[in-house]
Amino acid sequence: MPKTKFQEIIFGIMMVILMVFAMITYNISLQNGGISNEIFLEVLKALPLTCLIAFLIEFFFVGKLVHKITFKTLNVKQTEPIFITLMISCLTVAFMCPIMTLIANIFFEFKGWENLFVNWIQTWTLSFPMALFWQLFYAGPLVRFLFRKVFKNQLKASN
Numbered sequence: 001m002p003k004t005k006f007q008e009i010i011f012g013i014m015m016v017i018l019m020v021f022a023m024i025t026y027n028i029s030l031q032n033g034g035i036s037n038e039i040f041l042e043v044l045k046a047l048p049l050t051c052l053i054a055f056l057i058e059f060f061f062v063g064k065l066v067h068k069i070t071f072k073t074l075n076v077k078q079t080e081p082i083f084i085t086l087m088i089s090c091l092t093v094a095f096m097c098p099i100m101t102l103i104a105n106i107f108f109e110f111k112g113w114e115n116l117f118v119n120w121i122q123t124w125t126l127s128f129p130m131a132l133f134w135q136l137f138y139a140g141p142l143v144r145f146l147f148r149k150v151f152k153n154q155l156k157a158s159n
Contacts, residue, residue, distance in 0.1 A: 001144060002151075003158040011147050012063070016055045017047075018139040019096075019131070024050060026130050027104065027123065046108060054100055058092070062099070066091040089140050090132065097131045098124050 002008040024043045029035040070087045101124040111119060148155065 001147060001155075003155065007147075007151055007154070009059070010150070011143065012055055012059050013051075014143045014147060015139060016051050016058065018143060019135065020051045020054050020100075021047060022134050022139065023100070023127060023131055024104075026134075027127060030126060031109075049107070050100075050104070053103055054096065057099055058096060062092060062095045066095065085140075085144075086136070089135050093128070093132045093135050097128045101127050 002011045021043060024046050025035070025039060028039050028042050032039065066088055069091060070084060074084060074087060076084065098120075102120050105116060105120045105123055109119060109123070110116070
């Protein structure tokens with residue numbers, strides 16, 4: 001959908017903020033046994049660093065890998081655009097979820113190296129369904145809608 005590097009960066013920032021906000025909220029709520037107003041203060045504290053890390057990983061590594069896999073797997077000329085979007089979304093979650101849960105376990109939930117692997121696997125398995133559904137049904141459609149509104153003229157001109 002983004003046509004220029006600038007648009008890619010803006011799209012990535014929008015998606016990262018929405019995904020990271022939801023996933024931090026979800027994971028802190030799981031740890032605390034439910035959601036409360038105080039959780040949002042914790043989320044806001046963790047958001048800047050986590051968003052920066054997620055953006056850098058997605059923009060420089062995961063995004064490139066996901067596009068490479070998607071466009072090698074699907075014939076773009078014969079595939080409906082929605083299926084390309086869905087594959088990119090699913091693969092992004094499939095790669096980002098284990099990476100970001102590992103990073104979150106090291107930075108925010110570290111309980112010693114001897115527990116890192118089991119804590120990471122638990123966080124990953126609890127986070128993956130939420131991340132996938134959040135991406136497919138809420139974050140992805142909302143960010144694409146907002147992106148099309150913000151860049152309406154530029155997207156028309158490039159087609």
